[in-house]
Structures are given as structure tokens and as C-alpha cells.
Amino acid sequence: xxxxxxxxxxxxxxxxxxxxxxxxxxxxxxxxxxxxxxxxxxxxxxxxxxxxxxxxxxxxxx
Numbered sequence: 001x002x003x004x005x006x007x008x009x010x011x012x013x014x015x016x017x018x019x020x021x022x023x024x025x026x027x028x029x030x031x032x033x034x035x036x037x038x039x040x041x042x043x044x045x046x047x048x049x050x051x052x053x054x055x056x057x058x059x060x061x062x
């Protein structure tokens with residue numbers, strides 16, 4: 001599965017997560033403070049099959 005994050009029309013993160021059948025795939029990306037400013041952002045998930053279940057957590061420590 002490919003995950004991308006955009007803020008104000010610019011891609012600020014992208015990473016892949018392996019999702020083997022019958023197990024949970026885990027992936028993460030760490031960004032420097034200030035990469036994503038105030039306002040909304042967009043996250044896109046491109047999975048190889050419609051039956052892949054996924055969840056997303058966004059943590060903003062600053």
C-alpha cells in the first residue's frame with residue numbers, strides 16, 4: 001500500500017507499507033516540526049485490493 005500526504009498542494013511525505021495476507025502491515029514517517037503548517041492536509045492511500053483494511057493515526061507533537 002502506498003501512502004502520501006499533501007499540504008497546500010505539495011507532497012510532504014510518502015511511504016510504502018507491506019500488507020501480507022492475514023497480517024497487519026505497519027508503517028510510519030517522521031517529519032521535522034513546521035513541515036506541515038496550520039490548516040488542513042490530505043492523505044491518500046492506494047491499496048492493491050479493495051478488501052485491504054487500513055487505519056491511520058496522525059500525531060502532532062509540537
